[in-house]
Amino acid sequence: MSISELFPDPPASTVPSITIKRPDDWHIHLRDGDVLKAVIPFTTSQFARGIIMPNLVPPVTTVESAQAYRERILKARPEGSDFTPLMTCYLTEATTADEIERGFKEGVWAAAKLYPAGATTNSHAGVRDIQVLAPVFERMEKIGMPVLIHGEVTDWSVDIFDREAVFMEQKLLPLLKRHLGLKVVVEHVTTAETVEIVRAHAGRVAGTITPHHLILNRSSLFNGGLQPHFYCLPVAKHERHRLALRQAATSGDGNFFIGTDSAPHLRSAKQAECCAAGIFCGATALQTYVQVFDEEGALPHFEAFASLNGPRFYGLPVNTGTLTLERRPDRQMAAIEVAGEDIVMFRGGEQLPWSLGETRP
Numbered sequence: 074m075s076i077s078e079l080f081p082d083p084p085a086s087t088v089p090s091i092t093i094k095r096p097d098d099w100h101i102h103l104r105d106g107d108v109l110k111a112v113i114p115f116t117t118s119q120f121a122r123g124i125i126m127p128n129l130v131p132p133v134t135t136v137e138s139a140q141a142y143r144e145r146i147l148k149a150r151p152e153g154s155d156f157t158p159l160m161t162c163y164l165t166e167a168t169t170a171d172e173i174e175r176g177f178k179e180g181v182w183a184a185a186k187l188y189p190a191g192a193t194t195n196s197h198a199g200v201r202d203i204q205v206l207a208p209v210f211e212r213m214e215k216i217g218m219p220v221l222i223h224g225e226v227t228d229w230s231v232d233i234f235d236r237e238a239v240f241m242e243q244k245l246l247p248l249l250k251r252h253l254g255l256k257v258v259v260e261h262v263t264t265a266e267t268v269e270i271v272r273a274h275a276g277r278v279a280g281t282i283t284p285h286h287l288i289l290n291r292s293s294l295f296n297g298g299l300q301p302h303f304y305c306l307p308v309a310k311h312e313r314h315r316l317a318l319r320q321a322a323t324s325g326d327g328n329f330f331i332g333t334d335s336a337p338h339l340r341s342a343k344q345a346e347c348c349a350a351g352i353f354c355g356a357t358a359l360q361t362y363v364q365v366f367d368e369e370g371a372l373p374h375f376e377a378f379a380s381l382n383g384p385r386f387y388g389l390p391v392n393t394g395t396l397t398l399e400r401r402p403d404r405q406m407a408a409i410e411v412a413g414e415d416i417v418m419f420r421g422g423e424q425l426p427w428s429l430g431e432t433r434p
C-alpha cells in the first residue's frame with residue numbers, strides 16, 4: 074500500500090507549475106566515499122546550497138577536517154553543478170570557543186551542531202552535559218553563529234515519543250534563557266509543542282521540517298508490519314503532530330524552512346536485526362514538500378519555506394536562479410545502487426504528482 078493511500082490528504086489544486094528562487098536544504102547528511110558519490114546528484118539537482126551534517130565516523134570536529142570534507146563534497150558534485158556545501162562543526166565536550174570562532178571567521182563553519190550523546194546515528198561523541206559548552210555558546214552569541222540542535226533527551230526512562238518534548242522543557246528553554254543572544258535552529262521539528270516554542274522565540278529560533286514528518290505518523294511505522302524504512306530520529310509522532318507540522322510549514326510563518334534530514338543507510342543496515350535510524354529522502358524531497366503545500370492550498374507560501382526563510386535566518390543572500398516544479402506525474406527509482414548494495418528511497422517507486430522542472434542559474 075502506498076503512503077498516499079494510507080493518508081488521503083485533501084485534494085490538490087490544478088496549478089500546472091510553480092517557479093521559485095532556487096531552494097536550499099538546511100539539514101542534509103551526504104555521508105562520505107561511495108555513498109557520497111551515489112547520493113549527491115539528487116541533492117545538487119534539487120538544492121543550491123546545503124547545511125552539511127558532521128556526524129561522520131570520526132565526526133567533523135576540527136576546522137581542518139571540515140575543510141577536507143568540503144573538498145571531498147565539491148569533488149563529488151556532478152559536472153557543471155554549482156552546489157555549495159555549508160559546513161558544520163560537531164560539538165563535543167572538548168570543543169573550544171577559539172576553534173569555533175576560527176572556523177566561523179575563516180568561512181569554514183556556517184554553524185555548529187549539537188547532538189546529545191547517544192541521541193541518534195553517530196552521536197556517541199556528542200554532548201552529555203550542555204552546560205559544559207557555556208563558553209562556546211557565549212562566543213557563538215558574540216559572533217552571531219547559529220547552533221543547530223538535535224532536540225531529544227537520551228534518558229531511558231523517558232518514553233521515546235516524549236523525548237523531544239522533554240528536551241525542549243528541560244534543556245532548550247533553559248539554554249535560551251542562559252544565552253539570550255544565541256541563534257538556534259531546532260532541527261527536524263516533530264511536535265506541535267515544539268512548533269509553539271519556535272514561534273514564541275521568533276527571530277532567534279527557527280525550525281526545520283523534513284518531508285517525511287509531513288507524510289508519516291507513528292502508526293506508519295507499524296502499518297501492515299514493522300516498516301524499517303520509515304524509522305528515523307526523532308521518530309514520527311501522533312497524527313495530531315503531523316497535522317501541526319503541515320500547518321507550521323505551509324502557514325507562511327517565516328520561522329520554518331526546509332531541512333530534509335535525508336539520511337541514507339544501506340538496505341542491509343535498515344533491514345537488519347537492529348535497524349539504523351534515518352530516511353533517504355533526498356531524491357523526492359521537493360516533490361513531497363510541494364505536494365503538501367498544494368494539498369494544504371498553500372502554494373503561494375512555498376517559495377518562502379523553500380528559498381527565503383532559511384537564508385534570512387542564516388544571514389545569507391537568497392539564491393539568484395530559479396527552479397520550476399511541475400504538476401507532472403513522475404516516478405523515481407525504488408532504490409539506488411551503491412557498491413554492490415542499495416539504498417531504499419523514501420517514496421521511491423511511487424507515482425508522485427509533482428516533478429522537478431527546469432533549473433535556471
Ligand code: NCD
Pocket residue numbers: 102128193194195223304305306307334336337350351352
Ligand atoms: C541521522 C543519520 O542517519 O545520520 N538519522 C536520522 O534518523 N535522522 C541522524 C539525525 O539527524 O538524527
Ligand code: ZN
Pocket residue numbers: 100102126334336
Ligand atoms: Zn539529521
